[in-house]
Amino acid sequence: MPDFRAYSPDVSAGAAEIRLGPDESHHLVTVNRCGRGDPVVVFDGHGREWLTECTDPSKSAAVLRVKETRPYATRRFSIALAQALPKGSTMDDIVRQATEVGAARIIPLLSERTQVHLDGDRADKKVEKWRTTAIEAAKQCGNPWLPEITPIQTFAAFLAAAKEYDLKVVASLHAGTTTLKKALATFSQKHSAVRQNAPLQAVWLIGPEGDFSPSEMTAAVMAGFVPVTLGPLVLRSDTAAIYALSILSNELGS
Numbered sequence: 001m002p003d004f005r006a007y008s009p010d011v012s013a014g015a016a017e018i019r020l021g022p023d024e025s026h027h028l029v030t031v032n033r034c035g036r037g038d039p040v041v042v043f044d045g046h047g048r049e050w051l052t053e054c055t056d057p058s059k060s061a062a063v064l065r066v067k068e069t070r071p072y073a074t075r076r077f078s079i080a081l082a083q084a085l086p087k088g089s090t091m092d093d094i095v096r097q098a099t100e101v102g103a104a105r106i107i108p109l110l111s112e113r114t115q116v117h118l119d120g121d122r123a124d125k126k127v128e129k130w131r132t133t134a135i136e137a138a139k140q141c142g143n144p145w146l147p148e149i150t151p152i153q154t155f156a157a158f159l160a161a162a163k164e165y166d167l168k169v170v171a172s173l174h175a176g177t178t179t180l181k182k183a184l185a186t187f188s189q190k191h192s193a194v195r196q197n198a199p200l201q202a203v204w205l206i207g208p209e210g211d212f213s214p215s216e217m218t219a220a221v222m223a224g225f226v227p228v229t230l231g232p233l234v235l236r237s238d239t240a241a242i243y244a245l246s247i248l249s250n251e252l253g254s
Contacts, residue, residue: 006062008024015066049070050064079245079252080107080165081094081244084114086238091126099141105147105148105149109152112215127151168205169202170227172212230244
């Protein structure tokens with residue numbers, strides 16, 4: 001795969017050339033030093049890729065000639081991450097790594113124990129920063145899909161809107177948990193009549209430092225979330241998020 005990748009979300013299906021915007025042009029030409037004649041893979045974040053050649057390495061409006069349209073990348077399943085906001089810049093790392101392991105959606109949450117409080121313009125700027133982080137991660141790892149990053153929402157609002165997922169699991173340090181394998185086996189048994197052995201849309205709910213409160217955990221269970229253990233050790237919220245995504249992706253992929 002060529003070293004150069006660029007993001008362009010609005011490429012038409014039969015495009016003969018792709019013109020990048022100022023930010024992408026700057027990153028491709030100035031930062032990555034792409035020159036005339038260099039191969040560049042362009043992706044739209046929705047599974048489509050184009051193999052192109054740089055014909056005009058303009059730092060503000062690079063032009064790429066389309067040589068080949070890659071087959072559309074399909075998803076057999078999608079996994080969302082509903083993440084209670086951790087302290088500091090940890091959410092940046094979670095977004096980056098969640099993109100690398102193929103999360104389809106990232107939902108930042110405000111919970112009882114969330115220590116980060118964002119509203120108005122600050123919240124919007126944070127979300128835009130996370131979307132930029134996801135683009136950078138997708139370029140680095142070769143992922144043709146970008147996760148949808150939703151606006152920050154409350155824990156209660158998320159639970160009320162979580163009906164679209166056919167598997168809902170919450171990482172828990174509380175008593176009464178099951179393992180992911182058992183949760184998937186139970187799902188398969190419940191859906192055997194319709195021959196759906198595995199979920200098509202799943203969501204992991206991950207708490208902040210100190211986990212969700214008992215009342216939040218109760219509310220999650222009442223909303224259909226299955227409490228799942230991530231093992232005997234107490235993990236950091238960022239470690240828990242990526243570990244949870246990875247093991248579920250591995251189970252569904254196999």
